[in-house]
Amino acid sequence: MATPRARPRRATIFDVAAEANVSRGTVSRMLNGEPYVSDSAREAIEKAIAKVGYVRNMAARNLATQRSKAIALIVHEPHSVFLEDPNIGAILLGTNERLSEADYQLVCLIIGSDRDSTRIAEYLRGGFVDGAVIVSAREHDPIADAITHIGLPAVFVGHPESAPDMPYVGIDNRGAARDITRELLATGRKRVGMIAAALDRDSGSERLAGFRDAMGDDFDERLVVDFPLYSRTSGVEGMKTLLERADDIDGVFAASDAVAAGAMDVLRESGRSVPGDVGIVGFDDSDWALRCQPQLSTVRQPADLLGREAASMVLELVNGVTPETPGRILPTEIKLRGSA
Amino acid sequence: MATPRARPRRATIFDVAAEANVSRGTVSRMLNGEPYVSDSAREAIEKAIAKVGYVRNMAARNLATQRSKAIALIVHEPHSVFLEDPNIGAILLGTNERLSEADYQLVCLIIGSDRDSTRIAEYLRGGFVDGAVIVSAREHDPIADAITHIGLPAVFVGHPESAPDMPYVGIDNRGAARDITRELLATGRKRVGMIAAALDRDSGSERLAGFRDAMGDDFDERLVVDFPLYSRTSGVEGMKTLLERADDIDGVFAASDAVAAGAMDVLRESGRSVPGDVGIVGFDDSDWALRCQPQLSTVRQPADLLGREAASMVLELVNGVTPETPGRILPTEIKLRGSA
DNA sequence: TTGTACGCGTTATCAA
DNA sequence: TTGATAACGCGTACAA
Numbered sequence: 287m288a289t290p291r292a293r294p295r296r297a298t299i300f301d302v303a304a305e306a307n308v309s310r311g312t313v314s315r316m317l318n319g320e321p322y323v324s325d326s327a328r329e330a331i332e333k334a335i336a337k338v339g340y341v342r343n344m345a346a347r348n349l350a351t352q353r354s355k356a357i358a359l360i361v362h363e364p365h366s367v368f369l370e371d372p373n374i375g376a377i378l379l380g381t382n383e384r385l386s387e388a389d390y391q392l393v394c395l396i397i398g399s400d401r402d403s404t405r406i407a408e409y410l411r412g413g414f415v416d417g418a419v420i421v422s423a424r425e426h427d428p429i430a431d432a433i434t435h436i437g438l439p440a441v442f443v444g445h446p447e448s449a450p451d452m453p454y455v456g457i458d459n460r461g462a463a464r465d466i467t468r469e470l471l472a473t474g475r476k477r478v479g480m481i482a483a484a485l486d487r488d489s490g491s492e493r494l495a496g497f498r499d500a501m502g503d504d505f506d507e508r509l510v511v512d513f514p515l516y517s518r519t520s521g522v523e524g525m526k527t528l529l530e531r532a533d534d535i536d537g538v539f540a541a542s543d544a545v546a547a548g549a550m551d552v553l554r555e556s557g558r559s560v561p562g563d564v565g566i567v568g569f570d571d572s573d574w575a576l577r578c579q580p581q582l583s584t585v586r587q588p589a590d591l592l593g594r595e596a597a598s599m600v601l602e603l604v605n606g607v608t609p610e611t612p613g614r615i616l617p618t619e620i621k622l623r624g625s626a
Numbered sequence: 627m628a629t630p631r632a633r634p635r636r637a638t639i640f641d642v643a644a645e646a647n648v649s650r651g652t653v654s655r656m657l658n659g660e661p662y663v664s665d666s667a668r669e670a671i672e673k674a675i676a677k678v679g680y681v682r683n684m685a686a687r688n689l690a691t692q693r694s695k696a697i698a699l700i701v702h703e704p705h706s707v708f709l710e711d712p713n714i715g716a717i718l719l720g721t722n723e724r725l726s727e728a729d730y731q732l733v734c735l736i737i738g739s740d741r742d743s744t745r746i747a748e749y750l751r752g753g754f755v756d757g758a759v760i761v762s763a764r765e766h767d768p769i770a771d772a773i774t775h776i777g778l779p780a781v782f783v784g785h786p787e788s789a790p791d792m793p794y795v796g797i798d799n800r801g802a803a804r805d806i807t808r809e810l811l812a813t814g815r816k817r818v819g820m821i822a823a824a825l826d827r828d829s830g831s832e833r834l835a836g837f838r839d840a841m842g843d844d845f846d847e848r849l850v851v852d853f854p855l856y857s858r859t860s861g862v863e864g865m866k867t868l869l870e871r872a873d874d875i876d877g878v879f880a881a882s883d884a885v886a887a888g889a890m891d892v893l894r895e896s897g898r899s900v901p902g903d904v905g906i907v908g909f910d911d912s913d914w915a916l917r918c919q920p921q922l923s924t925v926r927q928p929a930d931l932l933g934r935e936a937a938s939m940v941l942e943l944v945n946g947v948t949p950e951t952p953g954r955i956l957p958t959e960i961k962l963r964g965s966a
Numbered sequence: 967t968t969g970t971a972c973g974c975g976t977t978a979t980c981a982a
Numbered sequence: 983t984t985g986a987t988a989a990c991g992c993g994t995a996c997a998a
Contacts, residue, residue: 300975310977311979343753345689391749402726409696412687414684639992655968662967667967689973689990973992973993974993
């Protein structure tokens with residue numbers, strides 16, 4: 287019963303012009319809110335548009351103007367993380383909000399495979415978007431390389447070392463990690479370890495660096511474990527390993543709240559109390575932090591603002607404004623709760 | 627220091643043709659993998675492409691072919707839900723996977739405001755995408771209306787009553803809700819209530835209907851509360867209300883796992899044991915289910931497959947194949963764990 | 967097997 | 983203030 291209801295030919299500017307008895311040029315000017323179009327013409331055109339049911343053909347417009355009024359947001363994450371990471375969603379929404387205000391369309395592209403990578407690279411070159419925001423790029427991310435190569439205006443959320451010259455917006459992961467670790471130390475802990483994660487990304491490696499800063503001479507690399515993902519599972523495995531290595535551990539900095547949550551569960555099962563026997567702190571101030579018992583002391587990062595700021599920057603770039611500073615750092619805030 | 631590095635003029639088919647000493651037509655044919663292009667020509671063209679750094683201009687291609695090889699996935703959710711709902715992410719990834727296989731680009735559009743709504747409607751009409759998948763549409767969703775009006779090939783995930791004729795893919799919410807409620811009753815519960823949610827969406831209202839089916843004559847509307855969102859908070863508030871209304875309640879069907887998690891926390895605080903004093907079941911089989919103690923008995927819905935299937939259907943539509951059945955229902959599975 | 971010429975729907979540049 | 987017309991870059995019959 288195949289009845290592929292043929293879509294009717296769409297009305298064009300030409301049809302509108304004919305209907306309104308004016309030229310295409312006049313219609314185009316009116317559509318773009320340009321000056322020099324008489325009231326009588328405007329009125330006739332409006333009527334004609336309604337009558338023939340005209341809508342702009344963006345493909346044609348893009349071709350003529352060489353821009354699309356759309357911005358890509360590129361997420362490069364394995365499945366599980368995309369679903370779990372609370373920051374990505376918030377960044378997405380922040381970016382969307384800001385672009386929406388400027389009447390730009392956010393187009394979210396997901397890289398889930400190598401095939402996606404190459405297809406998206408072609409998409410970006412294809413003129414579908416005027417710029418891009420890249421979330422959670424790894425070091426030496428092929429898509430990042432592609433973008434710099436294409437010369438597409440782009441802003442990174444985060445600051446991969448492999449793309450030092452690209453505009454970015456981020457937080458001071460290292461400083462924040464240092465500060466929260468110091469808070470932990472201030473509660474009198476003597477044997478403090480870290481469950482690190484995502485060392486292939488700047489956020490992960492910087493948090494470890496900050497931990498190291500805070501520990502100073504007391505840094506003991508045997509009390510550091512690392513995992514690829516910021517996940518609860520990483521916390522579970524990490525905490526188990528740490529307990530094996532140091533039975534007397536009394537403090538843990540987890541690279542994210544999800545990691546901390548996993549670690550806390552293991553501690554509880556091992557019969558240890560938090561914060562009595564072991565103090566623990568996290569990072570992100572996500573839902574996880576409030577769901578823990580006791581609630582988690584952590585670092586709040588303004589994920590939605592990161593998105594907004596990235597959007598603002600990419601809009602500037604698209605409009606030919608080279609930002610004065612290559613990157614912008616947004617402030618974080620320490621949230622002290624009951625876990626340490 | 628404004629240095630808007632002017633983007634160099636991009637190479638076109640014309641440049642390639644000149645470089646390779648062939649005509650534009652030949653280049654075009656070769657690019658599209660059509661027959662009738664000699665090996666010598668092919669070779670020369672490949673060299674030329676590499677030399678001038680040619681990439682297709684998609685806007686031009688779209689204009690000429692009247693298609694974009696892109697499919698939109700439209701998410702219409704308030705912020706909090708978008709971040710919390712585990713199904714949306716899975717649907718997104720499933721859709722992306724399937725489209726990727728067919729070499730289509732997924733373009734994810736987020737509706738966060740009325741302004742977004744109208745802008746996206748224009749985007750859809752603009753020829754940027756060949757079809758759309760709509761996730762979590764409400765009843766009488768303006769964007770759904772717009773799509774049917776435009777005549778864009780589209781598939782709903784879920785089956786809003788206000789768009790009965792549109793192709794859709796979903797699960798049997800009503801039947802599954804009935805079955806899980808029966809499991810709960812089978813443990814000997816006498817006073818069973820429901821914390822419903824999202825009654826403005828088909829999933830929400832159907833789950834309530836299924837609960838009603840299972841309860842039969844024992845249905846007591848005073849033991850039903852409802853909230854706008856599938857959120858943990860809904861579970862917290864809902865459980866409090868139910869306890870006020872019926873101190874002796876001994877069974878609860880929560881409209882989602884997140885709702886169930888909130889309810890369980892309230893039960894615990896009130897000194898009741900699960901499943902001893904109160905049995906509780908959820909819906910989704912999301913992370914929440916495993917994070918509860920005891921783990922939650924729930925309904926597993928194949929969110930990723932919903933995405934894949936929706937993608938397959940929209941691809942069929944785009945290629946002029948009218949599906950035999952207007953909708954496809956994917957099977958759910960009951961997961962019995964410790965909570966009831 | 968290859969080249970030519972026209973059409974896709976807009977915008978932009980003139981001259982009127 | 984308006985209208986004609988040349989781009990924009992590519993696909994595609996049709997002719998060679």
